[in-house]
Amino acid sequence: xxxxxxxxxxxxxxxxxxxxxxxxxxxxxxxxxxxxxxxxxxxxxxxxxxxxxxxxxxxxxxxxxxxxxxxxxxxxxxxxxxxxxxxxxxxxxxxxxxxxxxxxxxxxxxxxxxxxxxxxxxxxxxxxxxxxxxxxxxxxxxxxxxxxxxxxxxxxxxxxxxxxxxxxxxxxxxxxxxxxxxxxxxxxxxxxxxxxxxxxxxxxxxxxxxxxxxxxxxxxxxxxxxxxxxxxxxxxxxxxxxxxxxxxxxxxxxxxxxxxxxxxxxxxxxxxxxxxxxxxxxxxxxxxxxxxxxxxxxxxxxxxxxxxxxxxxxxxxxxxxxxxxxxxxxxxxxxxxxxxxxxxxxxxxxxxxxxxxxxxxxxxxxxxxxxxxxxxxxxxxxxxxxxxxxxxxxxxxxxxxxxxxxxxxxxxx
Amino acid sequence: xxxxxxxxxxxxxxxxxxxxxxxxxxxxxxxxxxxxxxxxxxxxxxxxxxxxxxxxxxxxxxxxxxxxxxxxxxxxxxxxxxxxxxxxxxxxxxxxxxxxxxxxxxxxxxxxxxxxxxxxxxxxxxxxxxxxxxxxxxxxxxxxxxxxxxxxxxxxxxxxxxxxxxxxxxxxxxxxxxxxxxxxxxxxxxxxxxxxxxxxxxxxxxxxxxxxxxxxxxxxxxxxxxxxxxxxxxxxxxxxxxxxxxxxxxxxxxxxxxxxxxxxxxxxxxxxxxxxxxxxxxxxxxxxxxxxxxxxxxxxxxxxxxxxxxxxxxxxxxxxxxxxxxxxxxxxxxxxxxxxxxxxxxxxxxxxxxxxxxxxxxxxxxxxxxxxxxxxxxxxxxxxxxxxxxxxxxxxxxxxxxxxxxxxxxxxx
Numbered sequence: 001x002x003x004x005x006x007x008x009x010x011x012x013x014x015x016x017x018x019x020x021x022x023x024x025x026x027x028x029x030x031x032x033x034x035x036x037x038x039x040x041x042x043x044x045x046x047x048x049x050x051x052x053x054x055x056x057x058x059x060x061x062x063x064x065x066x067x068x069x070x071x072x073x074x075x076x077x078x079x080x081x082x083x084x085x086x087x088x089x090x091x092x093x094x095x096x097x098x099x100x101x102x103x104x105x106x107x108x109x110x111x112x113x114x115x116x117x118x119x120x121x122x123x124x125x126x127x128x129x130x131x132x133x134x135x136x137x138x139x140x141x142x143x144x145x146x147x148x149x150x151x152x153x154x155x156x157x158x159x160x161x162x163x164x165x166x167x168x169x170x171x172x173x174x175x176x177x178x179x180x181x182x183x184x185x186x187x188x189x190x191x192x193x194x195x196x197x198x199x200x201x202x203x204x205x206x207x208x209x210x211x212x213x214x215x216x217x218x219x220x221x222x223x224x225x226x227x228x229x230x231x232x233x234x235x236x237x238x239x240x241x242x243x244x245x246x247x248x249x250x251x252x253x254x255x256x257x258x259x260x261x262x263x264x265x266x267x268x269x270x271x272x273x274x275x276x277x278x279x280x281x282x283x284x285x286x287x288x289x290x291x292x293x294x295x296x297x298x299x300x301x302x303x304x305x306x307x308x309x310x311x312x313x314x315x316x317x318x319x320x321x322x323x324x325x326x327x328x329x330x331x332x333x334x335x336x337x338x339x340x341x342x343x344x345x346x347x348x349x350x351x352x353x354x355x356x357x358x359x360x361x362x363x364x365x366x367x368x369x370x371x372x373x374x375x376x377x378x379x380x381x382x383x384x385x386x387x388x389x390x391x392x393x394x395x396x397x398x399x400x401x402x403x404x405x406x407x408x409x410x411x412x413x
Numbered sequence: 414x415x416x417x418x419x420x421x422x423x424x425x426x427x428x429x430x431x432x433x434x435x436x437x438x439x440x441x442x443x444x445x446x447x448x449x450x451x452x453x454x455x456x457x458x459x460x461x462x463x464x465x466x467x468x469x470x471x472x473x474x475x476x477x478x479x480x481x482x483x484x485x486x487x488x489x490x491x492x493x494x495x496x497x498x499x500x501x502x503x504x505x506x507x508x509x510x511x512x513x514x515x516x517x518x519x520x521x522x523x524x525x526x527x528x529x530x531x532x533x534x535x536x537x538x539x540x541x542x543x544x545x546x547x548x549x550x551x552x553x554x555x556x557x558x559x560x561x562x563x564x565x566x567x568x569x570x571x572x573x574x575x576x577x578x579x580x581x582x583x584x585x586x587x588x589x590x591x592x593x594x595x596x597x598x599x600x601x602x603x604x605x606x607x608x609x610x611x612x613x614x615x616x617x618x619x620x621x622x623x624x625x626x627x628x629x630x631x632x633x634x635x636x637x638x639x640x641x642x643x644x645x646x647x648x649x650x651x652x653x654x655x656x657x658x659x660x661x662x663x664x665x666x667x668x669x670x671x672x673x674x675x676x677x678x679x680x681x682x683x684x685x686x687x688x689x690x691x692x693x694x695x696x697x698x699x700x701x702x703x704x705x706x707x708x709x710x711x712x713x714x715x716x717x718x719x720x721x722x723x724x725x726x727x728x729x730x731x732x733x734x735x736x737x738x739x740x741x742x743x744x745x746x747x748x749x750x751x752x753x754x755x756x757x758x759x760x761x762x763x764x765x766x767x768x769x770x771x772x773x774x775x776x777x778x779x780x781x782x783x784x785x786x787x788x789x790x791x792x793x794x795x796x797x798x799x800x801x802x803x804x805x806x807x808x809x810x811x812x813x814x815x816x817x818x819x820x821x822x823x824x825x826x
Contacts, residue, residue, distance in 0.1 A: 061591075061618070063756065065759075065765075070763075102636060102701060102702065103690065103700075103701050103702035104690060106690075107689060107690045107691035107694075108689050108690075108691060109689055109690065110686060110687050110688055110689055110690065111636070111686075111690050111693075111701070113636075114634075114635075114636045114682070114686055115632065115635075115636020115637070115701055116619075116632045116633065116634055116635075116636045116754070117632075118632060118636065118702070119629070119632070163761060164758075177619075178474075178591075178618035178619060179618065179619040179632075179754065182618065182619075182634075182754070182756055182767075185765075186634075186682065186756075186765060186767070189764075189765060190682075190683065190686050193683065197763030197764075198759045198760075198763050198764055198765060199759070200758060200759050201756065201758045201759045201765055201766075202758060203616070203618065203756055203757075203758075205474070205591035205592060205595060205616065205618070206529075206590075206591060206592040206595075216532070219528065219529045219530075219531060219532070219592075220529065221527075221529055221599075222527075222528075222529075223515060223524070223526075223527045223528025223529045223531065224528070269527070269599065269603075270603065270606065273523060273524075273527055273603050274523050275523055276520060276521050276522055276523055277516065277517060277519075277520045277521075277522065277523065277524050278520035278521060280524075281520075287516075288515060288516050288524070288528055289515065289516035289531070341529070341592065341595070343476065343595055343599075343614065343616055344616075344757065344758060345577075345613060345614045345615060345616075345757065346478075346611045346612070346613050346614045348576060350483075350610030350611050351602075351610075351611055352478075352598075352599060352602060352611060352614055353614075354595075354599070
């Protein structure tokens with residue numbers, strides 16, 4: 001080694017300052033609910049009442065990984081979770097996994113950090129941790145199994161591939177810079193060798209949801225604005241009602257946490273692209289340009305599901321996606337969506353393998369996701385253009401207090 | 414439709430201005446050699462002496478697609494190339510494929526533009542077009558086959574998958590915003606239905622090369638800076654020597670163009686990550702933190718391949734990657750690299766499916782890429798950690814004058 005890199009210096013100075021800052025706000029219960037900046041330099045606090053990466057304003061890029069345990073040794077898993085937590089807190093602050101870890105002092109040892117994020121700023125990285133039913137079973141903790149991890153029912157039209165479904169635990173990495181997100185996942189995966197193995201992994205190149213009123217609504221690969229009425233960081237009591245697990249919902253270790261439902265949704269974009277504009281708008285229930293509910297003027301105008309046209313038919317068709325998924329149609333059910341567009345190469349049949357990696361955070365998958373997805377799978381015309389090819393549910397514990405590690409409330413609570 | 418979207422407005426006003434700007438500089442032969450800005454709003458000129466996306470400062474994100482012709486009808490192919498060129502010029506300027514094309518005036522027709530880039534700025538999008546040997550053969554133009562499209566030899570260790578190799582033509586989309594790159598490829602693919610079909614497609618999330626002295630050198634997934642001495646936009650006569658096809662090199666239709674060599678290189682990152690820092694540095698020939706050649710202080714210091722250590726061994730090992738790939742070792746051969754890091758999910762064996770999508774532009778694949786890759790494949794210790802799984806060569810014609818379309822010099826020259 002001939003000198004200190006920029007990142008190396010930053011690892012000592014900048015990360016120290018950032019970590020000090022984390023310590024200073026750890027006692028502030030609202031930390032994770034305060035929208036963060038989106039600039040490359042911005043650091044999202046790692047500890048707080050809730051995990052970051054849920055109501056944090058959705059970053060532009062995603063790397064999501066589901067892993068399986070390759071051991072049932074609880075102490076070994078705890079050891080990994082402690083190491084992961086320390087490394088995650090450092091990486092979120094823009095540092096290497098260990099101080100100077102990419103160009104360590106012992107040249108005869110492998111570097112602690114793989115190095116591809118050297119010189120890159122924190123880039124609003126968040127790392128969100130969740131456990132699946134498999135981890136709880138393998139570690140003999142079934143008395144602590146939260147009810148939301150009960151298997152989802154099969155939905156009409158599901159084409160789930162076991163290879164891209166399930167998993168004993170998950171890490172969601174979101175960042176403004178995909179290299180930063182990939183670096184984080186890769187280093188955590190690496191630290192897990194011998195204890196965990198990658199089950200599946202998904203990159204998302206573009207966010208499809210806003211989780212703060214400060215963000216413009218993005219577009220999915222059908223070209224429509226999506227999630228206009230998403231649950232957002234500023235929604236206060238609605239978050240407790242729809243997103244955060246409340247005391248009494250299940251075992252106490254998950255209080256203040258949230259369930260993560262992931263669905264890999266392949267979109268048959270070439271079929272959609274042959275559909276007329278008016279048909280596309282009828283299927284979605286919004287106009288394509290502005291994103292206004294049919295019959296309204298602006299994106300955030302409320303949909304009028306009772307309005308009828310000149311011949312008496314509903315202005316917003318009865319099978320329109322926004323009607324089926326609306327709280328009105330579902331007895332008040334809402335979810336926080338945080339999905340990403342993906343293209344995974346080609347499908348071998350002349351098309352792009354493209355779609356939406358759906359992620360939702362919610363208080364109860366069976367009371368929220370299941371009725372919503374049932375309504376969509378049974379009635380939604382959109383189902384002609386999509387195919388659910390992967391599915392997983394994870395329980396994401398509350399945020400960490402000072403000194404705590406990922407999963408501690410489950411493993412030691 | 415209830416109103417004009419921002420992009421829609423921009424499509425008329427902004428794109429008009431941008432297209433006017435393109436017209437104004439089309440006669441300037443150095444257009445494509447002038448480094449462009451990298452901000453979201455910046456527009457890279459579409460027409461010029463050379464195609465954009467070669468010496469254009471490498472954008473951060475990539476979507477590359479290889480297509481096969483599904484017809485041998487030359488007129489039909491010309492019709493598509495004309496449509497592609499018009500749409501590409503508009504998209505590069507930040508507009509839809511046709512004026513107002515995402516929310517067209519006839520609601521009973523499918524929209525011309527798929528819409529997911531509505532509201533997004535030009536983001537330095539470049540679209541670079543190339544033809545493979547298959548197109549020339551299928552259209553009965555073998556008398557115009559350029560010598561550089563002769564098949565590459567098999568290299569030691571090649572594990573090429575036909576499904577991610579070859580192709581009758583290619584489009585390289587580079588942008589600061591992956592949604593903009595994906596939108597462009599998706600819309601061109603869509604316009605090709607009935608004439609072309611996707612053969613393979615690759616997303617790259619992070620650039621691994623600089624093509625301008627104004628850019629910092631990025632890092633590959635081995636954590637090392639890559640391409641410090643890449644051929645760059647500012648290199649003047651070196652570009653004519655190493656990158657641009659010169660009169661007399663082959664059929665005149667390719668004069669001023671360049672060959673594109675693509676190699677999908679899977680990296681076995683988990684094996685690399687178990688290698689000591691000193692061994693990693695010996696294999697590469699640079700230190701990891703600064704990127705300086707071994708024995709030197711700074712990244713851009715010249716490597717001294719004659720220097721020896723205390724026991725007489727070369728400071729830069731004889732099998733070091735930078736020595737094997739150096740112009741010194743290859744009789745003066747240099748190439749312009751423009752590759753990207755990728756992660757394509759997992760490999761089904763507990764690991765990430767990660768690597769480098771290598772792209773090089775050069776004057777003669779057989780005089781430049783073949784000797785370089787032969788030297789690397791036969792001697793490079795790095796080969797223990799990588800596997801070439803895809804390969805393709807395309808001929809990218811010179812840039813377009815006003816009114817010309819992609820491939821015109823080949824099809825009508």
